[in-house]
Amino acid sequence: MRLHWHRTDLRPSDNLALVTGDDDPILPVYVFDPRILTHAAPPRVAFVRDSLAALREWYRARESDLVVVRGEAPAELARLADEHGADAASWAQAYSGLGRRRDDRVADRLADAGVETRVVQDHLHHEPGSITTNDGDPYSVYSYFWKKWRDREKSPSVSAPGADRLADVDAETPIPTLADLGFDDPEATVPPGGYEEARHRLNDFCSGPIYRYEAARDRPAADATSRLSPHLTHGTVGVRTVHDRVVRARETAPDEDAREAVETFRGELAWREFYHHVLYFDPQVVTENYREYENPIEWREDPEALRAWTDGETGYPIVDAGMRQLRAEAWMHNRVRMIVASFLTKDLLIDWREGYDWFRRKLVDHNPANDNGGWQWAASTGTDAQPYFRIFNPMTQGERHDPDAEYIREYVPELRGVDPELIHDWHDLSPARRREAAPDYPAPIVDHGERRERALAMFERARGEDGD
Ligand SMILES: Cc1cc2nc3c(=O)[nH]c(=O)nc-3n(C[C@H](O)[C@H](O)[C@H](O)COP(=O)(O)OP(=O)(O)OC[C@H]3O[C@@H](n4cnc5c(N)ncnc54)[C@H](O)[C@@H]3O)c2cc1C
Incomplete structure (x- = not known):
């Protein structure tokens, strides 16, 4: 028998590990590991629970089952292998440092127990190391990467395994609830998983x-x-x-x-x-700048401004709409993610790590690769980053991408009924005009023009230029 450890492959079809390798019956397993759960958050756990329920139904309809357990992955997988007489285990490649360290611990533990392990490359078309510069280095510029990725042949999808590939098993353990796992219910209406x-x-x-x-x-x-x-x-x-x-x-x-x-x-x-x-x-990018500056960037500590940002109360309508969409839906539109990330780092001058951490807690789609890539791009610290001197103006971004203020008015009820022109001019209106137009909506918490100058100076100092 072979254990297949599901992680970020919560599907029966187009799942390479389920249809390749030996012909041993497959015992599907999912582990809620407390070490990994400390990095999780309610929206993602809710989505995973939905997806596990759907996957379990699929297995049950084929006289098999998804075994769901709680505990540290190395010990749990070794225990299950022993209990079911499995002599092999498979899982899909992980990419983060945390995931890879965990997988190494699991592989060591299983090897001690005489269980052979197989890592399947399943989450990407082209694995790290397969698209490189002519010198064999990973790309740090997307456009060159894209040209190779675009032209490279892609493998076709594969079907789901037949019932004859699956172990005949009855798993009695229920899928734990969020409360069982120590999480509150998500604040957002999370999109259904499965x-x-x-x-x-x-x-x-x-x-x-x-x-x-x-x-x-x-x-x-x-x-x-x-x-x-x-x-x-x-x-x-x-x-x-x-x-x-x-x-x-x-x-x-x-x-x-x-x-x-x-x-x-x-x-x-x-x-x-x-x-x-x-x-x-570069697994350390989750906490460190990808791009090195000569001096540390002098990010500001400003808990009040950070709170206004997380609550969607900055007085910049497009920023507030995005932050409120995140709270309501555990998701945010890409253009608006770029705007809110630029606003946090270049207007509030707050460290991208604060924003990344908030997104990690609130997004249903958070994954360290994309989330970190997006944040470091916006903060001008990443691979192919926005140059430090190109600073989004949140008013013109709002006007360009939401000209009729439809999106803004959907998520910021205080601005419903307000003329789009006034919304896009909010920054420049007099206090009296703002009070008249939308008395409950805040005035801008910072002046974009002034902050833009400060951001430029902050980056110039980091670059070892004068910055004054
Ligand atoms: C600050 C910031 C944080 C982000 N955090 C995440 C995150 O945690 N998880 C995440 O999946 N994406 C993240 N993104 C990328 C992007 O915003 C989302 O993938 C996209 O908004 C998801 O919506 P969609 O599926 O409708 O995208 P679509 O536009 O339909 O794109 C299809 C798919 O392509 C991928 N994709 C799209 N844009 C990007 C991008 N810029 N970078 C990498 N992959 C992309 C995603 O897998 C997406 O589902 C972030 C972007 C920024 C600027």
């Missing part, structure tokens, strides 16, 4: 919206992106399945613009892989 949900999302997106992706993806009110991120993060859909479907959409695209839109979407899938490579080769 592999079927992922399939529906993918098919819906690829049968129409994908063709408008290029034109509408930067419009948060348009809801024009796939919202596949929680599914790709938790592996309720396989990357090969996504790519096959996207390629089919490209083949049936009605015109050249639609085909280009599909290619732009493929580019986002490549960003995801790029950031996984960065994390794999």
Whole structure:
């Protein structure tokens, strides 16, 4: 028998470990490991619970079961191997330092018990080390990475295993509740998890919206992106399945613009892989700047401003709408993530690590590769980062990407009924005009023009330039 340890591959089909390797019956297992749970948060745990329930149903319909246990992974897996007489175990490759250290401990423990282990590369099309510069180094510039990623052949998806591959087992342990695991209920309405949900999302997106992706993806009110991120993060859909479907959409695209839109979407899938490579080769990026400056960046400690940011009370409408969307839905539109991250680091001058930590706690799709990549990009400390002197103006960003203030007014009720022009001018209105237009909405907590100058000086000092 072989244990298959599910982690971020919460799906039965397009799961390589379930259909490759020996013919031994497979015993599927999920472990709630307290060491990993200290880094988790309610929205993600809720999504994982949904996804486990769906996966368990799938196994049960095939006279098998998903064994769900709690405890440290090395001890639990060794115990299960012993209990079920398994002499092999498989799992999909992890990319973070934390995940890889845990997997090493598991492999050592199982080796001591005489259990052979197999790591399957399943979460990316192209694994770290397979797309490199001509000198064999990992890329730190996305555009070069993309050219190779784009042209490289992708493996097709694989089907789910037949019932004959699965161990005949009855797992009695229920899936623990959030409270059992020590979590509060999420503040947000978390999108439903599960592999079927992922399939529906993918098919819906690829049968129409994908063709408008290029034109509408930067419009948060348009809801024009796939919202596949929680599914790709938790592996309720396989990357090969996504790519096959996207390629089919490209083949049936009605015109050249639609085909280009599909290619732009493929580019986002490549960003995801790029950031996984960065994390794999530089696991310390989760806490350290990727890019070195001559001097430390003098981030400010400002708990009050940080609180205004997390609560969506900064007086910058697009920033507040994004932060409130995050609290309400455990998800935020990509353009708005860029705006709020720039605002935290370049207007409030607060360390990106504070923002990353908040996103880690609130996002249903948080994964260290993409989240860290996004934060370090915005903070000008990352691989292909926004140059430090290009600072988003939150007012013009709002006006450009949400011209009718539809998105803003959806998430900031105090501004409903206020003219979009006034909303986009909020920063420049007189206090009396603001009170008249929306008495309950705050005045801007900082002056963007003044903060922009301070941010430039802060980065110049970090670069060893005068900065005054
Ligand atoms: C500060 C910041 C933090 C972020 N944190 C995360 C995170 O924790 N988890 C996460 O999955 N993405 C993160 N992103 C990237 C991006 O915002 C989300 O992937 C995207 O908004 C998810 O929505 P979607 O699935 O509708 O995206 P779509 O536009 O439909 O894109 C499809 C998929 O491509 C990938 N993708 C898209 N944009 C990016 C990107 N810029 N970088 C890497 N992969 C991308 C995602 O897997 C996404 O699901 C972050 C971006 C920023 C600026």
